[in-house]
Amino acid sequence: MSKLSTSKWSKYKVMRKSKELRAYLPETAWLKESAFWRMMNKYDQVIIKPTGSYGGHGVIRFKKTEASEYELHDGAKKKTFRNQAQVNAYLKRKTGKSFIVQQRIRLATVKRRPFDLRVMVQRRPSSRWQVTGKLAKVAGAGFIVTNIRMSGGKVIPVEQAIQRSQLKTMRTEDLLAQLDKVALKSAAKLAPSYPWVKTMGIDMAFDKDGHVWIIEVNYAPMLELFLKLKDKSMFRKIKSFHKNK
Incomplete structure (x- = not known):
């Protein structure tokens, strides 16, 4: 029997099975357009990150601004998307490449x-x-x-x-x-x-x-x-x- 993957997603799914631990786990999903917008509408801020990387590499925050635009924060750089279509074009390059989307904790x-x-x-x-x-x-x-x-x-x-x-x-x-x-x-x-x-x-x-x-x-x-x-x-x-x- 092969070993269970040590990816962030696999470990999250194991911990999520515990009723005791659920209250301490940020809501997390495999990155898809539908999951991204569901979480954005729920939290106004989300984190996107590769499920297999370490050291903070590839961790990106999306935030809905007061002007109903979307701010991307990657490292020390920020970029603004004017509408959902621009965000979707960006997400298309990420989906299918082992990324997860996660509730942003303040x-x-x-x-x-x-x-x-x-x-x-x-x-x-x-x-x-x-x-x-x-x-x-x-x-x-x-x-x-x-x-x-x-x-x-x-x-x-x-x-x-x-x-x-x-x-x-x-x-x-x-x-x-x-x-x-x-x-x-x-x-x-x-x-x-x-x-x-x-x-x-x-x-x-x-x-x-x-x-x-x-x-x-x-x-x-x-x-x-x-x-x-x-x-x-x-x-x-x-x-x-x-x-x-």
């Missing part, structure tokens, strides 16, 4: 820059999943993606991101506990379908109301992100699990 921000979270969940052979580290990735100026290399953003401790954002009025301990809980549930749901995986880098986020979202799950996460934190203890812990996988 992420919490630090100095008006969106941030998301990398949560590391790992297990040793024959042991339970554990959260071994987490950090916040703050997008660079003008970017919607938080990938540090692409946007020129920065890595900071999660607690610091919370205290510098709209979430500072909420209890940090409660937010972190919810983050860990959802991360562990995600790993537990994915594990039976991907039994060889012992390390997951789960990209998660808080919206401006403090609700937790699962953005995507990476089975080959870049551990060196944790070296950008002043405190290296999380990196050492993550590496110790990684060596014994």
Whole structure:
């Protein structure tokens, strides 16, 4: 029996089967013209991204403007489409090429820059999943993606991101506990379908109301992100699990 695909779409479908996890998953569909407009009409903003890429490559936001036009935000570049026909012509070049369309989450921000979270969940052979580290990735100026290399953003401790954002009025301990809980549930749901995986880098986020979202799950996460934190203890812990996988 062949292994299940590790694409974003395949992992989303596995997690979507869990009633517990559904509340934390942005609505996602295979990119088709009909799915795109259904979501645009529902949310006014959507994300389009390739289902097999990493590092923020190919992630595009579409937003309906007050003038009833459509703004595309790709990297630091923006482009305006005047009507649906122009958008459809653009989508035609993307459909059929392994793209998904996803509800756009209005992420919490630090100095008006969106941030998301990398949560590391790992297990040793024959042991339970554990959260071994987490950090916040703050997008660079003008970017919607938080990938540090692409946007020129920065890595900071999660607690610091919370205290510098709209979430500072909420209890940090409660937010972190919810983050860990959802991360562990995600790993537990994915594990039976991907039994060889012992390390997951789960990209998660808080919206401006403090609700937790699962953005995507990476089975080959870049551990060196944790070296950008002043405190290296999380990196050492993550590496110790990684060596014994």
